[in-house]
Amino acid sequence: MIINRKARDFRKEARDALSGKWGTAILISLIYVAIILGVAIISSLVGMISQILSFLVFIAFILILPPLTYGTSYVYYHLKNGEKISPIEFVKVGFLNFGRGWKISLQILKKCWWCILIIILPLILGLVFFVVQNASSVTLSNYFSSSSYDNYDYYDVYSKYLDDYYEYDDYDYDYYDYYSNYDYDYYDDNRNIESLVSNLGGILLSFLLLIIYLGLCVLVVSKSLLYALTFWIAVSDESISPKEAVLHSEELMRGNRGRYFCLILSFFGWAILAGVAEILVSKLVMDLFSRILIFTTATQIISQIISLILSYVGTIILTPYISLSTIAFYQELERMNDQNYNNMNLQPNNAMGQFNNTNINQYNNEKQFENANENENIKICMNCGKENSKDSEYCTNCGNKI
Numbered sequence: 001m002i003i004n005r006k007a008r009d010f011r012k013e014a015r016d017a018l019s020g021k022w023g024t025a026i027l028i029s030l031i032y033v034a035i036i037l038g039v040a041i042i043s044s045l046v047g048m049i050s051q052i053l054s055f056l057v058f059i060a061f062i063l064i065l066p067p068l069t070y071g072t073s074y075v076y077y078h079l080k081n082g083e084k085i086s087p088i089e090f091v092k093v094g095f096l097n098f099g100r101g102w103k104i105s106l107q108i109l110k111k112c113w114w115c116i117l118i119i120i121l122p123l124i125l126g127l128v129f130f131v132v133q134n135a136s137s138v139t140l141s142n143y144f145s146s147s148s149y150d151n152y153d154y155y156d157v158y159s160k161y162l163d164d165y166y167e168y169d170d171y172d173y174d175y176y177d178y179y180s181n182y183d184y185d186y187y188d189d190n191r192n193i194e195s196l197v198s199n200l201g202g203i204l205l206s207f208l209l210l211i212i213y214l215g216l217c218v219l220v221v222s223k224s225l226l227y228a229l230t231f232w233i234a235v236s237d238e239s240i241s242p243k244e245a246v247l248h249s250e251e252l253m254r255g256n257r258g259r260y261f262c263l264i265l266s267f268f269g270w271a272i273l274a275g276v277a278e279i280l281v282s283k284l285v286m287d288l289f290s291r292i293l294i295f296t297t298a299t300q301i302i303s304q305i306i307s308l309i310l311s312y313v314g315t316i317i318l319t320p321y322i323s324l325s326t327i328a329f330y331q332e333l334e335r336m337n338d339q340n341y342n343n344m345n346l347q348p349n350n351a352m353g354q355f356n357n358t359n360i361n362q363y364n365n366e367k368q369f370e371n372a373n374e375n376e377n378i379k380i381c382m383n384c385g386k387e388n389s390k391d392s393e394y395c396t397n398c399g400n401k402i
Contacts, residue, residue: 002255003332007266007325010332014324017080025079025320027087032072032319033312035091039064041305067094070101073231076323080331103242104234108227111246115220122213225257226250232330252333263329267322274314282311 018025039061047054071094075085094101109116229249234240240248253260285306379388379402386397395402 003259003329003336005332007259007263010263010325010328011266011321013328014080014321017082017324017328018320021079022320024085024087025076025324026317028072028075028085028090029316029319031087032068032090033316034309035068036061037308037312041308066101066105067098070094070097070104070231070235072323074235076320077232077235077327080324080327100234100242104230104245107242107246108230111227111250112224115223118216118220221261222257225260226253228260228326229253229330229333232327252330252337256333260326260329263325264322267318270318270321271314274318278311278314281313282308285310
């Protein structure tokens, strides 16, 4: 089951659904971003007082993220279907389904745990290398500082011996200097070659590791796309369990991950435009506030908060557009899945339908045979289901041996 529609078709469907509802959709996105940024700002302010309190606020942020994601998915899905939605409703729905949102997230995490491991692998390796390098440096520093030059008396005696030796040693300085310089030049050439080979080897190894890591990142993206529809499935039918939603998303996205990726990639130009707009708006607002407001700590904090929210203006506008486009993609997959199911099971003239009907008839005959075992005077034909007397060896209907 592979989807045939283009990315532009889903974007058009999203724009049609947003017609007359852009205000509500943008307000939903604005409230969501404000909550996220509010928690981040609180964490930063609390961090000035206590790192423990800042960590607790961060934990609270992690806890509310899946419910908020579930709530925004719910309101965008129903907005796409033409229903009237309050902009603040996603908060209520999210926290009423706090456990469900977390169960969905954990089911996805269960499927993609190795993806997270691959993403953080460079950080882990970098941390290990940093610790090992610092430990080696500290060990060598302690060794040389504690054991190399402690015996100054021995050093003085050896220095005096060398002075006496070179005072009475009569050799040709010119001959020594010539061969000494020749040896040093030869050593420098070899050292340069070894350094060049070592650098080339390091560059090639780094390039190879980069290629391997990029390949692993492609696998991570490919795997994560299988579960991109999970929240849409969960909010479309609340009777579906989180595990069923994850498995159904995996089933629908098989063979359609490339189409979904192209749909997301089609917003790349809009994302660049939104980023430029965010930078310009943030700079303009900061310059305006610096001119018209009296510089105090309170006004500075307020201006920075407003500028921070406005710096996400592109994201706030683009999020509903992307969300409703992916909902249209999911609904098209569901439509195709239902149509495929109906073709397989509800059309008797279809070859697959005949096969299914044959299996159903065989199953019914087997159930009749099991029920007939309770009556010793009846024999059931397994071919046609006809009841025969207990003395019959052949079916009176089809002639097959019983």
